Amino acid sequence: MRAGLLACWVASAPVQAADSAPERLQVTEPYIELHTGPGRGYPVAHVAERHEWIEVELRRTDWFKVRTAGGKQGWVRRQQLESTLTEAGGQKTFRDILLDDYLQRRVQLGGAWGRFESEPMLKLTTAYRFSPSLSVEGSIGQVQGVFSGTDFWHVNLAAEPWSDRRLSPFFGIGVGRFKNVPNSSLVGATKTNANLADAIVGLRWHLSDRFVVSADYAFYTAFVNEQRSIEYRAITAGISFFF
Known part of the structure; x- marks a missing residue:
């Protein structure tokens, strides 16, 4: 509280x-x-x-x-x-004082919707900006597929080279965890609980006041074991606010 x-x-x-x-x-x-x-x-x-x-x-x-x-x-x-x-x-x-607030932002919270491979995905994000072009970002997400459900989280180091613009690209890399639980109706299906690595690239646009919209494309790799890894791709769009 x-x-x-x-x-x-x-x-x-x-x-x-x-x-x-x-x-x-x-x-x-x-x-x-x-x-x-x-x-x-x-x-x-x-x-x-x-x-x-x-x-x-x-x-x-x-x-x-x-x-x-x-x-x-x-x-x-x-x-x-x-x-x-x-x-x-x-x-x-x-000057555009609202843009000044955007350039001086520190903490950002938001949500995004999209597709994880061919399945619908929802994720919540938070970020802390510790320099004009670098921030640390955390995400938790859920994918509700036809045959299984997936939960994941990851923490990224993100770079935004042109952060002084209202429309600016960004990219990042990070690590996390990935858990996939198949439907109980599937015979012989097993749960997957693995380490996760990701790379992401996207665009941010300062919409108005304290709101920002963004779109990104992410490449995920789940390391199931020493010999096997699974790759996933996702695209999302969302909105966030900063303070």
Whole structure:
């Protein structure tokens, strides 16, 4: 329970809008609305009027916490701040801040669906990104075939050379375990419980906000014994979210 609450807090925690002194902006519209929280559902507590100066203190997604010269505080949506002027007299512009969040992501959770050979497959994935181009990823999957059921898990080291792009390829290699249980109606069928190795290549696309869609092709090798191994291929597509 504590771990779940901590993950939710990390996902929604505000970040500082700047590393140095707060940025000062001048209101050019008749007024901008200051909400009590970072969302449209929060009521408007104050307004900052035309020609008034405000300071940007924090950011949460595309909402910014600001303070007026009179000490009033509130949250303003990015679209309203785009009409303000900087101290140099130019119009305020923003980078794609949602893309910034994507590039700075650390933990990612998701699910995928596809085909394991000719059978339907479902898998759940998690990943921890410890550098811009390298991450460790874990997957657990299940294949429900006509004649048998298969469970597997594996841990991969994945590389993403062009991780600064919204659409980027990735590839990885890993190891795990593979278990195949034939239907009880099959005569003479035996269970398979073996070590597993895999190689994977795919594409990721930052869909919006904190969601990412991906597609991948994987090559699995199950080492049944010292003399025998079985090879499988799988293709999946899925969606995940990051924080």
